[in-house]
Amino acid sequence: MGGRDEEAHEVHEAPEAHISAIRAVSAPARVAEPAEGISHEELALAARNHGLPLEALRYDLTPPGLHYVLVHYDIPAADADDWTLTVHGRVRTPLSLDMAALRSFPAVTHRVTMECAGNGRARLTPRPVSQPWLVEAVGTADWTGVPLRTLLAEAGVELNAVEAVFTGADHGVERSVEQDYQRSLPLADATADDPEVLVAYEMNGAPLPPQHGHPLRLVVPGWYGMAHVKWLRDIALTSTHFTGFQQTVAYRYRQSADDPGEPVTRIAPRALMIPPGFPDFMSRARVVRPGPVRLEGRAWSGHAPVTRVEVSTDGGQSWQDAELASMADRDGHVWAWRGWRTTWTATPGTHVLSVRATDAAGHSQPLDQPWNRGGFGNNLVQRIAVLCLPQGD
């Protein structure tokens, strides 16, 4: 049954004239010039994708329209009544499952914090040119579906399988390569029980919205967003390592164009603060009045539970521990963010607030930017400029 084994590895051998035509609209990766503002191309991505407005950190469960969204190509026109997921390659029994068949397996729900690997990219110097996230590409949802390991057990994975390759229905061009969006997971990750990978059909108890993968997506708790393949239509078990664009070209930690780099996998720890007070429309600077100000937000890590959150109100010179939501309150949501809070006594003048998280594995957040050419995994601490008004207003 391994006849289609290598299908996921097939490279579309386009004619030379096609490749040369496509190069005119599809540039190589680049880094912005020192004085270069955000380009119209970056803006076109920022206008269609969106982050979490930071005040929405108040919701433990992010409503779908506030959860960050990154779509590489177009949102496909997908019809749940017509959807089929195939499982093939190095398996004993290839599967072809419609939505009713998928819903007939016992359903599991996991609360998962998802973050784009490129979160923070637009704050880097020099700036990698791509979707220009500042710090807001995150969200938390309850995802319901079938554990991937259940489906793989049903199909019967052969002994020589090493990876599962996931194909979405979204189709486009990236750096001159025409492709369906594809990513793989090592078999050990694909079949683990914690974190347990889901083939999900519900978000917060409702069918997936179009932009979150309707009708079916992968959810890989603890991993950056690129692993959570949306509009999932095929899973191929392979006996060799997947070398597709999103695995070996994009989503690598590289220092230079010719550095092979390490793969981007799990989420580095990060804490975010709900910006206190109220904003200026244009500068987004915050304004508070003198006196006690509640500072609160959420913190997460894809490596291990967050065990410490520290807050600085003097631009990072000194740090104080914040109070963490108890682990008991989290109902076993170990792959979801954890609430934190503290109180700050604001005094007239300008202040810079920051927050940083540390997880049980000892990972924390840097105070200097962790630069790489793709702008991935940038968990530099958040900085919020706050103006405290004079007394007596």
Place this chain on the structure above:
Amino acid sequence: MGGRDEEAHEVHEAPEAHISAIRAVSAPARVAEPAEGISHEELALAARNHGLPLEALRYDLTPPGLHYVLVHYDIPAADADDWTLTVHGRVRTPLSLDMAALRSFPAVTHRVTMECAGNGRARLTPRPVSQPWLVEAVGTADWTGVPLRTLLAEAGVELNAVEAVFTGADHGVERSVEQDYQRSLPLADATADDPEVLVAYEMNGAPLPPQHGHPLRLVVPGWYGMAHVKWLRDIALTSTHFTGFQQTVAYRYRQSADDPGEPVTRIAPRALMIPPGFPDFMSRARVVRPGPVRLEGRAWSGHAPVTRVEVSTDGGQSWQDAELASMADRDGHVWAWRGWRTTWTATPGTHVLSVRATDAAGHSQPLDQPWNRGGFGNNLVQRIAVLCLPQGD
């Protein structure tokens, strides 16, 4: 009962030290320098607000997470169980209504296309610095609530009332003015039966999402988004014209800083096309294969129904009429967009596709930018660059 009549006109008299402090974070309106890219401040707005990904024009009714969102300040923490709408000023019987009281009035649903007045701003030269929309700040929803005229009849509007002033719960600073978001409507518009203004509590049959005004917002069919006050908490009937920031400073068609300008009101006609084929991730340029290509999209106007849509596939040199969805199919949704479609035979090479709408009142779309200092009502025709691949691929 007119004792609170002038409340909506009160200017917050802040101490001088407060105003001077706030100026440090809240700049006057400005226009970008010729070579200036999109700034980090504009990007911060683009990352939290979002447009309609244009492929989502395929849905006649936009899912909430795809409908455009513009929030001036923060999304307020609002609790429907705790919400009160007050109606006061030049009325015989001031009202104080909780959500249950509002739901006890007969409910009405209108399908409405909403568009941000600043849509298209980032394509202007010179570029007004504000939320940098390209062309995607639009969406269509079914809004359900109580007709405003029902509430005003209940309150009994006094003969000397000329406007209704609407106050939202969102609070912030704009060009150094601290404010709750406020807009007014002339009484004739507030009490009209077509378009009928709604005090809406449902979007597409569900409670309003936080970013769309939960639990209550104004919906003013045919008007740009600034009129549809979100998180609506107060309606004041006044005997004088409202002079608040969003009415007399922002949202004016001005040619220069000292031009008093005309108010921004109804939506100028616009047609948008679903970009055909598939995109390049970074440039968003479109790729199609040679042969027949379905071109389709939607068109709308806040003045009158759209009666004509024309398509150009040669950069605006020639135009052909597209087929319009029949008015009968629209179920009386005169304030919602209208579908259109045509077929284009793509030939290898690069092409620029455009589309323009004309409404029953004779308004159409310009081929040259209609510049004003705020970047409002810019309904310049859409231009989509398409690469058609060589034959035989």
